[in-house]
Amino acid sequence: MRNATNIRGMARWCLASAAGVLLAAATTAAQADTVKVGVVGPFSGPFARWGTQFQQAIDVYQKQHGKSVNGHTIEIIYRDSGGPDPVRSKQITQQLITRDRVNILGGYVFTPNVVAVGDLVTEAKIPLVMFNTPTAAIIRKMPYAVRVSHTLPEVAEPIATWALQNGVKRVVTAVSDYTPGFDSEAAFIAKFKEGGGEVLESIRIPLATTDFSPFFERVLQQKPDALYIFGPGGPPTVAMVNTWASRLKPAGIKLLCTSETMQIDLPQIGKAALGVVSSFHYTETVDNPLNVALKKDLVEMFGPNTVPDLASVAAYDGMELIYRAVAKFGPKLTAEQAMGLWKGMKWDSPRGPMEIDPKDGDMIQNVYLRRVEERDGKLVNINIHTFPMVRDPWKQKHPQ
Amino acid sequence: MTHLTILLDGLAYGMVLFIISVGLTVTMGLMRVVNLAHGAFAMIGGYAASVLVASGFPFAAAAALAVIGVALIGAVAELTIYRPLYRKGELPQSLMTFGFTFVVIATLTTLFGTGMRTLPIPAALDGLVDLGFRAYPLYRLFLIAVGLALFGLLWVAVDGTLIGARLRAAVDNPRMSQAVGVNVNLLFTLTFAAGCALAAFGAVVGAQLLPLDPYYALRYLVLFLVVVGVGGLGNFKGSFVAAIVLGIVETSCKYLVPSLAPYIFYSLVLALLLWKPAGLMPARSAR
Numbered sequence: 132m133r134n135a136t137n138i139r140g141m142a143r144w145c146l147a148s149a150a151g152v153l154l155a156a157a158t159t160a161a162q163a164d165t166v167k168v169g170v171v172g173p174f175s176g177p178f179a180r181w182g183t184q185f186q187q188a189i190d191v192y193q194k195q196h197g198k199s200v201n202g203h204t205i206e207i208i209y210r211d212s213g214g215p216d217p218v219r220s221k222q223i224t225q226q227l228i229t230r231d232r233v234n235i236l237g238g239y240v241f242t243p244n245v246v247a248v249g250d251l252v253t254e255a256k257i258p259l260v261m262f263n264t265p266t267a268a269i270i271r272k273m274p275y276a277v278r279v280s281h282t283l284p285e286v287a288e289p290i291a292t293w294a295l296q297n298g299v300k301r302v303v304t305a306v307s308d309y310t311p312g313f314d315s316e317a318a319f320i321a322k323f324k325e326g327g328g329e330v331l332e333s334i335r336i337p338l339a340t341t342d343f344s345p346f347f348e349r350v351l352q353q354k355p356d357a358l359y360i361f362g363p364g365g366p367p368t369v370a371m372v373n374t375w376a377s378r379l380k381p382a383g384i385k386l387l388c389t390s391e392t393m394q395i396d397l398p399q400i401g402k403a404a405l406g407v408v409s410s411f412h413y414t415e416t417v418d419n420p421l422n423v424a425l426k427k428d429l430v431e432m433f434g435p436n437t438v439p440d441l442a443s444v445a446a447y448d449g450m451e452l453i454y455r456a457v458a459k460f461g462p463k464l465t466a467e468q469a470m471g472l473w474k475g476m477k478w479d480s481p482r483g484p485m486e487i488d489p490k491d492g493d494m495i496q497n498v499y500l501r502r503v504e505e506r507d508g509k510l511v512n513i514n515i516h517t518f519p520m521v522r523d524p525w526k527q528k529h530p531q
Numbered sequence: 532m533t534h535l536t537i538l539l540d541g542l543a544y545g546m547v548l549f550i551i552s553v554g555l556t557v558t559m560g561l562m563r564v565v566n567l568a569h570g571a572f573a574m575i576g577g578y579a580a581s582v583l584v585a586s587g588f589p590f591a592a593a594a595a596l597a598v599i600g601v602a603l604i605g606a607v608a609e610l611t612i613y614r615p616l617y618r619k620g621e622l623p624q625s626l627m628t629f630g631f632t633f634v635v636i637a638t639l640t641t642l643f644g645t646g647m648r649t650l651p652i653p654a655a656l657d658g659l660v661d662l663g664f665r666a667y668p669l670y671r672l673f674l675i676a677v678g679l680a681l682f683g684l685l686w687v688a689v690d691g692t693l694i695g696a697r698l699r700a701a702v703d704n705p706r707m708s709q710a711v712g713v714n715v716n717l718l719f720t721l722t723f724a725a726g727c728a729l730a731a732f733g734a735v736v737g738a739q740l741l742p743l744d745p746y747y748a749l750r751y752l753v754l755f756l757v758v759v760g761v762g763g764l765g766n767f768k769g770s771f772v773a774a775i776v777l778g779i780v781e782t783s784c785k786y787l788v789p790s791l792a793p794y795i796f797y798s799l800v801l802a803l804l805l806w807k808p809a810g811l812m813p814a815r816s817a818r
Binding site: 183339341366377 | 533536537540541544640644645646647649651659666668671739740741742743744745746750751753754782783784785786789790792793
């Protein structure tokens, strides 16, 4: 009895393992034509919105263009970097390269996180599409990277130009006391002074500030035509705009800024944002067909309150680059091939026409001057002027 | 006249610090629990009020419901989480309450996302009033009034009522109070619930100055602890003085020497604590 059972068991085992081998063979065949893309971003913690926006835009892109291109399946592997954390960023990037064996890397939000993986990515020769990290200089140290976001000087200079053309002669700047604040401040001031404007004072506001009224009271005393701000995002930025609205707006002092009035944040700021002028590389209300489709699909897939922002368009355009590279070179693509394709590449994006600077891998794109207005009971940015095809001015001023 | 504006600004900021920290000074002083979850209770109140206002409740009703709700949550938390902690050391207390804060943060993030939560002030408080020398935001005057009213109310309640007398006795010497028949357990639960209610109240009325997001509980924790530490544990009058002084000093520094404001603020805190390590006006038992 016992033997009989064993023999039957044996037979079953043989059959099962044969099936297993067959199945494994089939999977390997399919896997051979899978291109793995690692996307690193904050998916938890206070900055998790970035990760969510990345993921939703990538889902929309894959819905519109399919999950494979030219027969090569694209597999996205998401990894959570948390906030600005270079050690963790390096660790998960290393895992993506050595364990998951990704063909392409994408994502990254914070400058220190991308600086930390610079050598690693260069050594491994993995092509990298930076979705954010707006510090101008960092891309120079990364031969296999392109950036699909913007740089701080790229958006700060146009608003200085616009201000001078629109009767603003004297300004005060108030920026958050950290590196992006300094970059933004330096670019604005240089351009504004170059055009003959006067900067009365440059205030640096500590990051932990909750009450901005004394700083802005100081601005009020100097009676400038406008105040230029750069905030760290979230509650402090909202408080800055609100304090401007209650103290400086009644005195006729304009508010100039860059990323402070994204549509996704406007409901939190409320009507205080009305009349704020900002310059940015993406305006949510532009009605090109790609942007209309992006907004429609985001709402259909993720609910009526989904609004695209700079993270969404960066991820969307990042996917465009990745799909094109995979379509052309397949899973065996090299970093050199990818760079050869991407540098100088032109395409249409939800933000407008795009080009990658063949010299340094940074964006050449429109910068829009917008004013916050109320349309159909909703606060939105309306374009009032376009600076066509702006390239990063920092690198032009600091040639290698 | 600018100086008067700065004084008003400082006073309003100090009042928010007072309203939100006074609950913490009482609970920490009375129960000797390092309650790092104070900001979490405040945040729950702010979120609750925000949800209620968004679903159509008037501001005052939403604030009242949120405060009552947080008081109940506080009572339950005292009975379940805090009571076993009383006999433990300060490290387990810090870890437990800090961990509780993370649970609250994660819960609110799951329910409402990482974004900010708006809690608009009622239209009646929005806008400017003419003070003769300038137009000043009405909301800030309201904060000053609320802070003063709360201070008066606490003064009467703590110094003028029997419950207040028992509370003071329990703060000064819990074992002796129990020996003479004060139900210290009940008193602890009620006081803790009241402390949480005050936190929630502060979060609701102060939401314009300290905006709500899931990291509220950690973002402002240092501020709360500074007020309590400088004021002295267990004495709401100390918290009042500390909050007003720190509010006015910080606001004037930001106005006069913006780049040095944080240095001056924390140097002052350091100096005050070196001069009086137990705070400006500690409760008798803490001396």
